[in-house]
Amino acid sequence: MSSKRQKGAAWMAVTLTMGLALAGCGQGGNTTGTQSAATGPVEGGSIVLDTDSNFKDFDPALAYFTTDTEVVPQVYEQLVTYQGASTNIVGDLAQSWDVSKDGKTYTFHLRKGVKFTNGDALTAQSFIDEFERVLGKTGVNSPGEGFIDPVVVGATAYHNLKNKTGQHISGVTAPDPYTLRIQLNQPQAYFLDVMAMPFFSAVDQKYINKVGNAAFDSTSMMGTGPFMASQINANGVVLKKNTGYWNKDKNGNALPYLDQVKIRINKNDQVDALNFEQGQTALLGWVINGIPSASIPTFRSNPKLKKMMQTFPENANYYLGMNVKTGPFRNHKLRLAMEYAINKTKLAQLSAGKDVPANQDIPPAIPGYVKNLPADVSYSYNPTKAKQLLAAAGYKPGQLTVTLTSQNSGLAPTWDQAIQYDLQQVGINCKINMLNNNTFYTEGMSGSLTLFIAGWYQDFPDPYDFLMLLASNQAPSNNMTWYSNPQVDAWLQQLNTSTNTKQRMTLSKEITVQFLKDAPWVPLCFSNAVYAIQPWVHGYYFSPALGDPLQHIWIDKGHSQTG
Known part of the structure; x- marks a missing residue:
């Protein structure tokens, strides 16, 4: 197992915006537009895309x-x-x-x-x-x-x-x-x-x-x-x-x-959405993290715009990480209390439905996702049980204060407040520490954060790409919680080298279940990409792990854009 894996675009923590579309794209998705059997694709023309x-x-x-x-x-x-x-x-x-x-x-x-x-x-x-x-x-x-x-x-x-x-x-x-x-x-x-x-x-x-x-x-x-x-x-x-x-x-x-494809940098994602509504751009979502969450209600309420929307699983997760090496979260019962304290459904709603609640680290479209988790690790929102576990961990209501660190961009501040509220409801005081992306990235890699929101976007569609974050030799650069379990390390080594598909799926399940029992994370949400595609754009499809392929896109005559 390599200890040299580095993180970059795969870390959704770098530019955490809740519902972000990063380097690659989720598996599946329909090809847009219907190619005419009589005419076939139209060659030529130009399109304009916006990125924030x-x-x-x-x-x-x-x-x-x-x-x-x-x-x-x-x-x-x-x-x-x-x-x-x-x-x-x-x-x-x-x-x-x-x-x-x-x-x-x-x-x-x-x-x-x-x-x-x-x-x-x-x-x-x-x-x-x-x-x-x-x-x-x-x-x-x-x-x-x-x-x-x-x-x-x-x-x-x-x-x-x-x-x-x-x-x-x-x-x-x-x-x-x-x-x-x-x-x-x-x-x-x-x-x-x-x-x-x-x-x-x-x-x-x-x-x-x-x-x-x-x-x-x-x-x-x-x-x-x-x-x-x-x-x-x-x-x-x-x-x-x-x-x-x-x-x-x-x-x-x-x-x-x-x-030609012209890609414009425009920092205002609301302007990007308006440009699409006015027909100035071909796609809304390519490179700009999907339709802005604030614009999704508008698109869904407008019959014309709603027809242009498509949703794709991004093969990405968000999680609440807990430092198991130093600080209060060395206490296993406290970590279990956190599993029941967070209302994930509410977090998904705050992203305007772009995200769905997560129950593990591997997204559903990745091989190795466990469809039926054992009951003892199927955590659900249960404030009463969280209070009981907090008491079992040795804390009275209001006795424990933790600091939640995240980024000061996108929906992260909104999620911070929702998590802060949930923790306060079960008797945990929560301070919020918002950092810019680069500072968060640096401190997270150092392993100095106690409680933080982060995420991972696939490098490639394989369970090892997600589960390797749990390896002890990946701490702290990738494994920012300092999680370490010798049995998990051994299973990961087997998963990394085995070419037997059945064995690899069994290993993936064993690792996932043990990780959930140890509870260094609270899985929060799986991310979806919500795009809008003009009806005169054809041939677009959502790639499973690479950037959006543009070579197959063609447009109807009369819709060429120059920007």
Whole structure:
């Protein structure tokens, strides 16, 4: 089990807004619009999208922030990807692949003839270069490092080299220009899901050397994807069609259909909603965390707008974390009292119905979700029982005062007040400490918070991605509660290396049940994304783990936007 997993966009704590749509997207969802069998998709045209967040990194080795990981997959491609709105892995730049019997060697056969937008040819070296960049070549400090180190043979040794000049990763080789071989130290059931992450995109190292790492990360994106960035500035990004893109739709038509996508940065999400209502933007939700909660009642009450709404599970959770290492929450009975004290239904209602109450850490659309929890860990809102457990923990009403820390953005302050009220009703005094996102992120990673609201958005659709937060070797950077249980650690190790689906599902349930018994968290809500899509927009679908795919979108004639 790696102890190097880093957090970034996956941490909903970074920009906690209650109902947030982060790096990827939840499983499932219908494709919007109905393609005419007679006419098919319409090529050409432009759309405009709004986002209320700034961009941070465009270098695929660095991009792990919400808005970044929506744009990067439009420009860069990986070995494999997800098939439409499913969790099925299919080839992307890899046309096919083989896996050894012991599950430790993957051999990818690349598509021939694929070119970067500057005309350079894609080869296996394009992936080797990116693996080396993720592991620290040329000073890149990638959050993707923990996904392949120490899993890939030679990754740790390469990462630890002070001088990487002339050195390479022993477990990542190219037998020929169109074959990439990756050797693992141990089998990993979700390795292909990891390879679908933007960190492991094909890059043109010759181009990066020419423009420099700083420009490659900010103003000079360049990949093999369906779009190319023609403009990047403080106001947003303009993506132009890559006319040399290799991929086609099922009918042989060239992708993407659109000529241009303009993404504007607008910090006022209410203005974003108004722009959509006036027909100025194609989608409301892409990159801006879904329809703003304050606007949802308006959309639901307006028959025209209501028809444009779609809801997708985001494969994300919110939870109330309790520090089990220091402070009052070392007391197990007190933690159990907290499980019964919080009215999760009310919290979900405060998000205008975007969220649903949670009873565990794994969201329902992720394999390993336990449909029928044992009765002793099926916690429900029960103030009377919470009071009884508080007394059993040794506290009289009003004797205990705790500090709840969260962020000063979105609906977090509203949730703070609701939780504060619930705790006061059972005899626990609660002070609220609101921090800006960066400060919260820093203090949370240090493990210094006593009681806090945080969350996790999937990196990939596998139970290990959620359950690894419970590993003792992930404290405090990912495991901010300092939770530690040797049995859970052992199960997690098995879950990480097993390739037997039945065994992995059994392990997931055992870990979940034990975690709920130990109660370092109060699971609060699972997050949904509520989007609005113009009726003249077709072909949009919600990806299970990647940024929203734009290459399949087409629009009716007469609806082209310039912004």
